[in-house]
Amino acid sequence: MHLLYLILIDPFAQMGAAPDLLAQTLWEGLVSGVLYALIALGFVLIYKASGVFNFAQGIMVVFSALTLVGLYAAGVPALLALAITVGVMFVLAVAVERLVLRPLVNRPDIILFMATFGLTYFLIGFGELVFGGDTKQMITAQLYLPAGAIDLHILGGIVTLQKLDIAAAIIASLMVAALAFVFQYTRIGRALRAVADSHRAALSVGISLNQIWVIVWFAAGIVALATGIMWGARSEVSFALEVVALKALPVLILGGFTSIPGAIVGGLIIGLSEKLFELYWGPLVGGGTEAWFAYVVALIVLFFRPHGLFGEVIIERI
Amino acid sequence: MSGAGAGETLLGVAGISLRFGGVQALSDVSFDIRRGEIRAIIGPNGAGKTSMLNVINGFYHPQAGRIDFGGHRLSRMRPGFAARHGIARTFQNVALFRGMTTLDNLMAGRALKMRRGFFWQLLRHGPAMREEIEQRRAVEEIIDFLEIEAIRRVPVGRLPYGLQKRVELGRALAMEPELLLLDEPMTGMNLEEKEDMCRYILEVNSQFGTTIALIEHDMGVVMDLSNRVVVLDYGRKIADDVPAVVKQDPAVIAAYLGVAG
Numbered sequence: 001m002h003l004l005y006l007i008l009i010d011p012f013a014q015m016g017a018a019p020d021l022l023a024q025t026l027w028e029g030l031v032s033g034v035l036y037a038l039i040a041l042g043f044v045l046i047y048k049a050s051g052v053f054n055f056a057q058g059i060m061v062v063f064s065a066l067t068l069v070g071l072y073a074a075g076v077p078a079l080l081a082l083a084i085t086v087g088v089m090f091v092l093a094v095a096v097e098r099l100v101l102r103p104l105v106n107r108p109d110i111i112l113f114m115a116t117f118g119l120t121y122f123l124i125g126f127g128e129l130v131f132g133g134d135t136k137q138m139i140t141a142q143l144y145l146p147a148g149a150i151d152l153h154i155l156g157g158i159v160t161l162q163k164l165d166i167a168a169a170i171i172a173s174l175m176v177a178a179l180a181f182v183f184q185y186t187r188i189g190r191a192l193r194a195v196a197d198s199h200r201a202a203l204s205v206g207i208s209l210n211q212i213w214v215i216v217w218f219a220a221g222i223v224a225l226a227t228g229i230m231w232g233a234r235s236e237v238s239f240a241l242e243v244v245a246l247k248a249l250p251v252l253i254l255g256g257f258t259s260i261p262g263a264i265v266g267g268l269i270i271g272l273s274e275k276l277f278e279l280y281w282g283p284l285v286g287g288g289t290e291a292w293f294a295y296v297v298a299l300i301v302l303f304f305r306p307h308g309l310f311g312e313v314i315i316e317r318i
Numbered sequence: 319m320s321g322a323g324a325g326e327t328l329l330g331v332a333g334i335s336l337r338f339g340g341v342q343a344l345s346d347v348s349f350d351i352r353r354g355e356i357r358a359i360i361g362p363n364g365a366g367k368t369s370m371l372n373v374i375n376g377f378y379h380p381q382a383g384r385i386d387f388g389g390h391r392l393s394r395m396r397p398g399f400a401a402r403h404g405i406a407r408t409f410q411n412v413a414l415f416r417g418m419t420t421l422d423n424l425m426a427g428r429a430l431k432m433r434r435g436f437f438w439q440l441l442r443h444g445p446a447m448r449e450e451i452e453q454r455r456a457v458e459e460i461i462d463f464l465e466i467e468a469i470r471r472v473p474v475g476r477l478p479y480g481l482q483k484r485v486e487l488g489r490a491l492a493m494e495p496e497l498l499l500l501d502e503p504m505t506g507m508n509l510e511e512k513e514d515m516c517r518y519i520l521e522v523n524s525q526f527g528t529t530i531a532l533i534e535h536d537m538g539v540v541m542d543l544s545n546r547v548v549v550l551d552y553g554r555k556i557a558d559d560v561p562a563v564v565k566q567d568p569a570v571i572a573a574y575l576g577v578a579g
Contacts, residue, residue: 187432187450194415194426201413204375205493206401206430 011280020157033271040263048196058245065228078142089221138232250298256311325353334383358544406495416475427492500532
């Protein structure tokens with residue numbers, strides 16, 4: 001009886017008693033949710049256009065962040081380093097298309113998936129070779145990202161908003177919106193959607209798959225760079241950062257692998273729910289729930305909606 | 319029937335052989351398609367008809383033979399080249415962009431007609447917008463022609479099969495092709511839909527002067543529509559003539575009905 005009280009009633013009583021703490025938690029959940037959405041979006045872009053689950057997305061986050069920081073350390077001005085890093089991500093996209101995707105075209109998806117494993121280990125080795133394996137600091141101030149915090153005196157307490165988090169939320173939202181707009185309203189976006197729906201039909205109307213693949217890998221590279229800057233600024237730049245990409249997995253399962261809105265909503269749900277659960281229900285199981293809670297949510301969603309909340313339901317004639 | 323059949327050769331295939339591992343899909347097939355005609359490719363299941371279309375459109379690359387098209391002599395076609403030089407096609411099992419509306423499907427068919435750069439597209443006005451409007455006008459004409467106004471804004475994945483086939487034809491027409499390849503445009507349709515489709519094919523041929531190569535199983539349709547017929551069996555050409563002659567050909571009758579002994 002007491003356990004039920006602790007599960008069903010006490011958390012909500014706490015929320016009511018300290019609304020400022022609730023608001024703080026919601027804000028933090030929102031920020032990490034938007035960042036999860038951004039990571040998931042990198043996966044969705046590539047999955048839609050080429051049917052490949054890009055295992056290397058996580059390492060692309062690390063690699064882009066390392067390139068940026070490494071260039072700055074080598075004496076390149078911050079903004080120029082940012083521009084060069086964008087260029088590097090473009091070169092990477094072209095190289096992946098030429099050297100990985102093109103020779104493997106029409107092979108089973110699992111082959112392409114394994115190829116992205118290979119790409120992952122190549123980027124880890126290459127990144128360590130060029131930039132070294134030690135942990136680095138993100139060049140936050142040099143990129144004109146704000147520091148410090150705003151204290152809001154509301155709800156009978158103080159809610160602290162890190163300025164960096166505000167910037168991260170704004171930048172991530174803008175990127176998500178921009179990608180959604182391009183996808184929906186431009187000719188390139190129409191071609192991207194066409195390729196996502198049917199490769200052979202896209203080929204038959206003269207859409208170049210190779211060109212589209214370069215575009216989506218480049219877009220995924222830009223998304224990775226943005227993620228790398230934001231996450232790197234909140235912690236530090238190291239190869240451990242790769243695991244944040246694994247957080248995108250439950251987001252994708254929740255939202256559906258093929259859906260941009262799914263990635264956004266899924267990211268927000270995971271971000272908010274894991275923070276709330278950790279604070280209010282976490283103590284019941286000894287805390288540390290953030291490491292696994294997202295996967296449980298994804299598992300529960302899978303029971304009821306095997307294609308995710310927004311995923312395309314595939315019905316095949318047999 | 320259209321008055322075609324006398325035009326010069328638009329596309330010729332010569333000595334095409336195509337192998338998948340141990341399976342010989344096409345052996346030494348040669349025929350031509352004349353400008354302005356409706357050319358049928360028929361044959362029993364597994365005869366290599368779709369493989370032939372895939373060779374023409376560049377999806378398959380034959381091990382031997384050549385393709386002559388519009389002054390180019392190629393040992394293999396590529397899909398991009400085919401599309402740029404006016405070859406459009408439909409597919410046996412309908413390959414539409416299922417998540418997109420009818421309108422977007424047809425607009426995607428005009429991908430090659432639109433040239434404005436990415437940043438103009440982002441701005442959504444100026445040259446890119448004018449271009450979009452121009453292309454949209456052409457697409458609306460096709461929608462009109464195929465009588466699919468009512469489903470303009472419907473995602474095509476939701477449409478019944480017969481209408482999907484019509485939208486697919488529309489997408490091919492949006493490319494303003496010189497040569498239109500139709501892979502079984504009437505399978506899975508009821509009688510009324512078949513008649514409609516026949517009418518559209520004839521009108522496309524006569525109004526726009528589009529050369530058409532089609533694969534079809536319905537013999538009545540083939541005999542009514544086509545100027546000349548190629549018959550394939552086990553990857554070989556066994557007959558090539560006007561419908562009336564092909565119909566009487568003993569080899570063709572044998573291929574379709576089988577022969578004793």
